[in-house]
Amino acid sequence: MKIKQHFNSYDGKQSSSRLDFVYCPKCSTKLVKKEIDAFLRNYCSKCQYIQYINPLPGVSVLIEKDRKLLIGKRSQDSVESGKWCLPCGFVEHHESYLDAARREVFEETGLKVKITSLVNVSSNQINPNLHTIVTVLTAEVINGTLKPGDDLVELNWLYKNATFRGMAFEADKIIIKRYFENALIRIPIDPRFWLANQYEDKRHEK
Ligand SMILES: [Zn+2]
Structure with missing residues (x-):
């Protein structure tokens, strides 16, 4: 059996909207989508919080x-x-x-x-x-x-x-x-x- 390090049981590009915050966890303002570092991320226009979604x-x-x-x-x-x-x-x-x-x-x-x-x-x-x-x-x-x-x-x-x-x-x-x-x-x-x-x-x- 070959060694393997990446396992994906779905198309990794599918969106994960359940992970999205709706409101800023710091100041409770409604977040908006903003392109930051080449990705659309949830962003707070009031306090500049950015939601990074990581593994x-x-x-x-x-x-x-x-x-x-x-x-x-x-x-x-x-x-x-x-x-x-x-x-x-x-x-x-x-x-x-x-x-x-x-x-x-x-x-x-x-x-x-x-x-x-x-x-x-x-x-x-x-x-x-x-x-x-x-x-x-x-x-x-x-x-x-x-x-x-x-x-x-x-x-x-x-x-x-x-x-x-x-x-x-x-x-x-x-x-x-x-x-x-x-x-x-x-x-x-x-x-x-x-x-x-x-x-x-x-x-x-x-
Ligand atoms: Zn905020």
């Missing part, structure tokens, strides 16, 4: 254990609900993508992990309202009790050659296939950021 940064994680990978079934209120994916999520403004990966894995699987390498970055134009840029990482389990949570309702360890249908994202399919073909090239992670930080530990203490 969302995300992470997904290959959690490896005895040559198996953990996948989860997506909850009813997520995109591609009922289908399966690698543990994944969006990066919050206050965290690095490595922190985000550990947090999302813990929230979705109950496992504390060590991030071991970076294996791909993909642009995923999933639908006209959702374009993500996802950093794909590998991780090893440190501890924790396997339990689905957050956006996942069921977890399953995937073996090599397992017949598995119903994956939500093409990007996951390709990276999983490459994992089992031993075709991943692993970029090392700065050892200072392998493990969970204090913030994460405190946040999940009950």
